Amino acid sequence: MTTSKTIAIIGASGSMGTAISSSLAKTGNYSLLLMSDQTESLPELKSSLEQYHSNTQVHIIDCAKEASWEADIIILATPFQAEKDLAEKIREVATGKIVISIANPLNSTFDGFVTTPDTSAAEELQKLLPNSTVIKAFNTTFAADFAHTVIDGKQVDSFIAGDQETALNTVAELVAGVGFNPIIAGDLKVSRTLENMQLLMIQLGMKYNYNWLAGWKILHN
Amino acid sequence: MYELLIENIRSKVAISEAEEEQLKKYFIPKKYRKRQYLLNGGDICKYFSFVVDGLIRSFTVDDKGHEHVVQFAAEGWWVSDMGSFLEETEAMYHIEAIEDVEVLNLTKPAMEEMLNELPVMERYFRILMQKNIVTLQQRVVADHSLTAEEKYLRLMEIYPKLIHRAPQQQVASYLGITPETLSRIRKQVAEKGD
Numbered sequence: 335m336t337t338s339k340t341i342a343i344i345g346a347s348g349s350m351g352t353a354i355s356s357s358l359a360k361t362g363n364y365s366l367l368l369m370s371d372q373t374e375s376l377p378e379l380k381s382s383l384e385q386y387h388s389n390t391q392v393h394i395i396d397c398a399k400e401a402s403w404e405a406d407i408i409i410l411a412t413p414f415q416a417e418k419d420l421a422e423k424i425r426e427v428a429t430g431k432i433v434i435s436i437a438n439p440l441n442s443t444f445d446g447f448v449t450t451p452d453t454s455a456a457e458e459l460q461k462l463l464p465n466s467t468v469i470k471a472f473n474t475t476f477a478a479d480f481a482h483t484v485i486d487g488k489q490v491d492s493f494i495a496g497d498q499e500t501a502l503n504t505v506a507e508l509v510a511g512v513g514f515n516p517i518i519a520g521d522l523k524v525s526r527t528l529e530n531m532q533l534l535m536i537q538l539g540m541k542y543n544y545n546w547l548a549g550w551k552i553l554h555n
Numbered sequence: 556m557y558e559l560l561i562e563n564i565r566s567k568v569a570i571s572e573a574e575e576e577q578l579k580k581y582f583i584p585k586k587y588r589k590r591q592y593l594l595n596g597g598d599i600c601k602y603f604s605f606v607v608d609g610l611i612r613s614f615t616v617d618d619k620g621h622e623h624v625v626q627f628a629a630e631g632w633w634v635s636d637m638g639s640f641l642e643e644t645e646a647m648y649h650i651e652a653i654e655d656v657e658v659l660n661l662t663k664p665a666m667e668e669m670l671n672e673l674p675v676m677e678r679y680f681r682i683l684m685q686k687n688i689v690t691l692q693q694r695v696v697a698d699h700s701l702t703a704e705e706k707y708l709r710l711m712e713i714y715p716k717l718i719h720r721a722p723q724q725q726v727a728s729y730l731g732i733t734p735e736t737l738s739r740i741r742k743q744v745a746e747k748g749d
């Protein structure tokens with residue numbers, strides 16, 4: 335028993351929720367709290383997560399507020415459209431905590447965003463949670479990438495944005511722990527670019543049939 | 556969530572409603588499960604924790620692996636490894652939840668910001684620290700000069716609610732006596748009380 339960080343994954347039953355919690359479970363560094371409205375699939379996920387590492391502790395919690403209350407870090411693995419209601423529920427108990435925004439605020443036809451160009455899903459979440467530290471992460475990696483953090487022989491880059499240095503470093507450590515190459519891209523405003531990068535990736539993926547297994551890599555010397 | 560803290564502050568200083576509202580943003584609401592560690596000895600203690608619900612103990616482990624309970628903290632108490640928290644050095648204490656626990660955690664930067672912006676909280680902490688020093692000094696004297704029974708009675712006075720909540724082995728460890736001695740003293744005290 336140590337003071338390992340506790341992470342709440344809200345929307346754990348979804349593609350990203352499952353992918354992120356699996357990757358975190360493998361590190362053995364975190365206690366995980368799985369939250370979803372549809373809890374039927376969670377016991378199975380919990381037992382598979384616990385097999386990844388003997389240090390990994392997993393609990394199922396059926397309430398976003400309770401899960402966030404117990405957590406040190408909160409990951410919203412939910413659609414952008416759900417975040418307003420969720421923020422309302424967790425606002426008070428998320429005070430002083432890192433909240434990771436992974437959302438790409440796609441419209442229903444996947445050819446644009448429901449947000450305006452002068453903002454991003456992450457900035458909107460920060461407005462809803464003024465006493466928390468919102469960090470953008472994991473929005474530029476597909477769910478399938480978590481099981482394949484090396485594609486075509488190259489480690490996939492994973493971009494991070496936020497306004498607070500210690501929180502950025504904490505999230506960078508978490509991103510590196512699951513196998514991606516973390517790149518701190520800039521302040522929270524940079525989320526606009528990061529979200530657009532994934533819009534492009536989705537469009538290209540559909541056009542060229544990347545099969546949802548693709549990622550960004552900066553080539554440099 | 557904040558009622559007990561605010562009640563505690565009001566018992567020491569005069570605080571306005573606006574200030575009560577303002578101070579909430581500095582505290583991280585957090586829950587721990589029974590037997591979870593808030594702090595592992597050797598780590599840097601990041602929090603000064605106010606206990607809203609549940610019971611916590613801080614303890615040291617000696618070279619032989621024996622645990623020594625230093626403090627219990629129940630509702631309305633503060634707990635931390637102050638040296639580690641203030642100086643950012645390795646913690647001497649382990650801090651563990653004995654029951655499921657709800658706390659309000661203050662980080663050092665948040666605490667400093669709060670003290671700057673809310674002078675009333677500086678007054679509150681000064682009074683709190685004064686009381687703590689008095690208690691600590693009495694504890695040091697008690698450790699040397701009181702009999703086991705007197706120490707037990709003193710503990711009953713300071714932590715009246717706690718004595719039946721904490722595992723007896725830990726109460727004995729806090730008093731620096733064996734669990735057998737504790738059970739004998741409890742019997743004696745109960746008989747005297749009859």
Ligand SMILES: NC(=O)c1ccc[n+]([C@@H]2O[C@H](COP(=O)([O-])OP(=O)(O)OC[C@H]3O[C@@H](n4cnc5c(N)ncnc54)[C@H](OP(=O)(O)O)[C@@H]3O)[C@@H](O)[C@H]2O)c1
Pocket residue numbers: 344345346347348349350351370371372373410411412413414415416419420436437438439440472473474475476477478532
């Ligand atoms: N899929 C990807 O590759 C990918 C990549 C990068 C970023 N993202 C972002 O990740 C987020 C999740 O995407 P996903 O593909 O994982 O979606 P998904 O498979 O549909 O999962 C969505 C999750 O959110 C939960 N949820 C939906 N509405 C909710 C509400 N109103 N309140 C609480 N929970 C709610 C769902 O739980 P219930 O079933 O219990 O409702 C489910 O667990 C999105 O914001 C997306 O933009 C996805």
